[in-house]
Amino acid sequence: MDVVLLGSGNVATHLGRALIASGHRIAQVYSRSLAGAKALADALGVAATDNLQAIATGADLYVISVTDGAIGDVASSLPPVTGIVVHTAGSIPMDALSGHAAHFGVLYPVQTFSKAVAVDFSSLPLAVEASDEATLTQLEALAASLSSRVFRCDSNQRLSLHVAAVFACNFVNHCYAIGDAILARHGLDFDLIRPLILETAAKVMAHRPDAVQTGPAVRNDTDTMRRHLALLADCPGLAQLYGTLSERIRPTP
């Protein structure tokens, strides 16, 4: 497919690379900032623009990978195009594109992206949704050229996937950060719990998390929880969070 990338952030960068690696052609990179557009366009060896009215109108696919709040603006400012217009956001309904293109949809990669870390798209879950069956078939074919794990997912399911990801990724990382802060306060290094963190993630690759829950709360070990709360006595917010999460984990009698 001939693809125009609208956006130059993490998702646009990784998706652009994956599209080229799978034999697609990036026609152009647009970004509100010309410097951002150029940085990505140069890396991909294609043309850059910061003018939406100057984008190629004959491409097969327009991928809007901008911040959630700007998706509607970019879509409504597009010149008339015949290709499919998609966004890549987890929590924005597909209908944000409705009225701005004849054929539209969503291509949502379920992963956390950093610019510096390479991402293997070949086994990455890719959620697709489209305005009509023919568009869906085209998007599925495109997605299948990138990954072996393509699945259909409506906007509300995609939102639930995004919320699940916030718990299992963003909030998990914050729990790591709390661990780091507690260790630092006691003169210990975060490195001491890195093997534990990796093993905890590795365990749920083959098991459901509920089946492998460990720790004092699931054992209802009130003595240990009391000792832990005593250590957190001078951090009321952490003590309260410890209590809330332990109460959720504790088996109901």
Place this chain on the structure above:
Amino acid sequence: MDVVLLGSGNVATHLGRALIASGHRIAQVYSRSLAGAKALADALGVAATDNLQAIATGADLYVISVTDGAIGDVASSLPPVTGIVVHTAGSIPMDALSGHAAHFGVLYPVQTFSKAVAVDFSSLPLAVEASDEATLTQLEALAASLSSRVFRCDSNQRLSLHVAAVFACNFVNHCYAIGDAILARHGLDFDLIRPLILETAAKVMAHRPDAVQTGPAVRNDTDTMRRHLALLADCPGLAQLYGTLSERIRPTP
């Protein structure tokens, strides 16, 4: 060293295997339940007993790996021994062994153990603490024969390590479980977020968690957070937890 294992749970099992693999000798396995003692003793090819008065009194080391609440009972019921007595618990002060042995200490492996999953001790952080310098030196030598990551750690530091592990392992696993439950409610499979979970853990192997925090809260993306809270509207407990964690992550203005 000649070692008597007191306990037959996950830590005793993995530590027993690691000790043998490093050339030590297990003299005996004690457990309150003879079946439990036999299961582990048979696996290690050694003798079992459920009678504390029948344990070998000439060993170099006695490792108490029982539930936290039973450590004091086992220690106080030991016959007089000349070897070092240690426990392996994260949150129990070393002084729980005081008065029950001339030389005592703690050997705490910072990892989560399941019976079915093999554990590589060679790079596992091992915290040691001892009643006196000579005992500490002996314990460090033993620990160094198991792992390249041995460190000294007093009882209060060890407690902080245990609390940090609860956040970075037990509470993290619960966040995975919440993600799983949200997906299940919307007809989606936990498998969809497994790559995300693994990548989130992998990221903090080389970075501090604070430096790689992602998601709507750290971006202060209130529109997305509002959409997420709307999805959680019929789970008040989850919505509240979402709010608490997001508030902690949100940058202070």
